[in-house]
Amino acid sequence: MSFRYLKFLDQYCLKGPHSYGNSNNYLAEGPFYDIECRNQKTSDGAFVQVTPNTKANSISDVDDAFILENLLAPSGRFSFYGQPTDVKVKKSMTNGDYRIIDLNFSTLSQATQTELPRKSRIVATIPKGSSQAIMLVGSAPAARWKNGSDKDVYSTIESFRAVAAPKSGLKLRRKERNTFSLDENGE
Amino acid sequence: MQTNRNKLDRNANKLSLAASRRDVIGGLVSACGAVGLGVGSSPKVAWSAAAVQDSLDVDAFLRRGVDGGGNMGVSSQAGKSRPETGVFLRDGSEVFRNKKTGDVNAEIVVNGNDGEKMAVFVTYSTPWPLGKNCRFGI
Numbered sequence: 001m002s003f004r005y006l007k008f009l010d011q012y013c014l015k016g017p018h019s020y021g022n023s024n025n026y027l028a029e030g031p032f033y034d035i036e037c038r039n040q041k042t043s044d045g046a047f048v049q050v051t052p053n054t055k056a057n058s059i060s061d062v063d064d065a066f067i068l069e070n071l072l073a074p075s076g077r078f079s080f081y082g083q084p085t086d087v088k089v090k091k092s093m094t095n096g097d098y099r100i101i102d103l104n105f106s107t108l109s110q111a112t113q114t115e116l117p118r119k120s121r122i123v124a125t126i127p128k129g130s131s132q133a134i135m136l137v138g139s140a141p142a143a144r145w146k147n148g149s150d151k152d153v154y155s156t157i158e159s160f161r162a163v164a165a166p167k168s169g170l171k172l173r174r175k176e177r178n179t180f181s182l183d184e185n186g187e
Numbered sequence: 188m189q190t191n192r193n194k195l196d197r198n199a200n201k202l203s204l205a206a207s208r209r210d211v212i213g214g215l216v217s218a219c220g221a222v223g224l225g226v227g228s229s230p231k232v233a234w235s236a237a238a239v240q241d242s243l244d245v246d247a248f249l250r251r252g253v254d255g256g257g258n259m260g261v262s263s264q265a266g267k268s269r270p271e272t273g274v275f276l277r278d279g280s281e282v283f284r285n286k287k288t289g290d291v292n293a294e295i296v297v298n299g300n301d302g303e304k305m306a307v308f309v310t311y312s313t314p315w316p317l318g319k320n321c322r323f324g325i
Binding site for chain 1: 201228238251267270271272273274275276277278279280282284291293294297298299300301304305306307308309310311312314315316317318319
């Protein structure tokens with residue numbers, strides 16, 4: 001690894017304390033996550049996903065297949081080593097503006113070279129005025145589901161809210177995803 | 188005549204010195220080569236497998252039910268691209284999590300029914316920390 005590359009990492013990618021061998025440096029905190037919280041040890045976690053245009057007026061008009069098609073897409077969060085298999089919708093219900101889906105599936109694992117069963121609960125809603133559905137996906141390994149992970153996932157899903165922000169005169173722009181390009185000032 | 192002979196003797200001495208220096212250096216080089224061949228002839232162990240996970244701690248996996256994914260090296264991160272979640276944060280905003288309450292807040296930009304962009308506040312409460320580092324997995 002060249003000194004220039006290390007300097008680049010140090011300047012743009014590395015924050016927080018960590019160490020390379022005996023040297024004190026900074027923890028690599030790359031902007032790879034969007035809105036996600038997860039336990040690194042157990043892999044229990046929850047993340048936000050946004051669907052394309054639903055072409056529906058309310059969440060009750062949206063088909064479960066549309067939601068799952070986006071969640072389990074080849075470029076999706078659970079598709080690092082291939083799309084999830086053994087997908088089963090256990091329960092689907094609409095409660096007011098929120099759709100709740102219980103889903104079981106298996107993800108392909110690099111380490112075990114097998115499929116690992118996983119359980120999840122999804123909550124989706126279409127905020128007023130939006131054409132896209134926003135959902136929160138909470139999941140945990142099936143082996144840990146009854147050992148407390150289910151309660152954490154349920155409480156996280158129940159707390160989810162997505163509401164349209166008040167309109168303001170400020171310009172509305174999207175933040176660029178994962179750009180490492182430099183501007184004219186080299187920053 | 189005498190001076191010429193002296194000069195010839197001196198030149199002969201210089202030549203003999205130069206020859207002896209060449210012999211010494213040559214001997215050193217050949218000795219180093221021989222030592223190098225002797226050391227290099229023994230087989231060396233390749234330690235490049237540190238970045239490749241070729242085994243699984245089955246007992247740990249059965250006990251915890253967690254696939255650690257192995258040590259994070261070049262190979263374990265290779266081919267992993269950033270997942271597409273469709274989330275676009277509002278420019279100027281950040282994802283925030285209150286460590287005491289576990290509340291997560293973010294402002295994202297979505298497409299409105301009228302074709303214009305609109306901002307949406309997303310919030311939830313969770314016991315897990317905010318994912319930030321490069322070591323992402325399922």
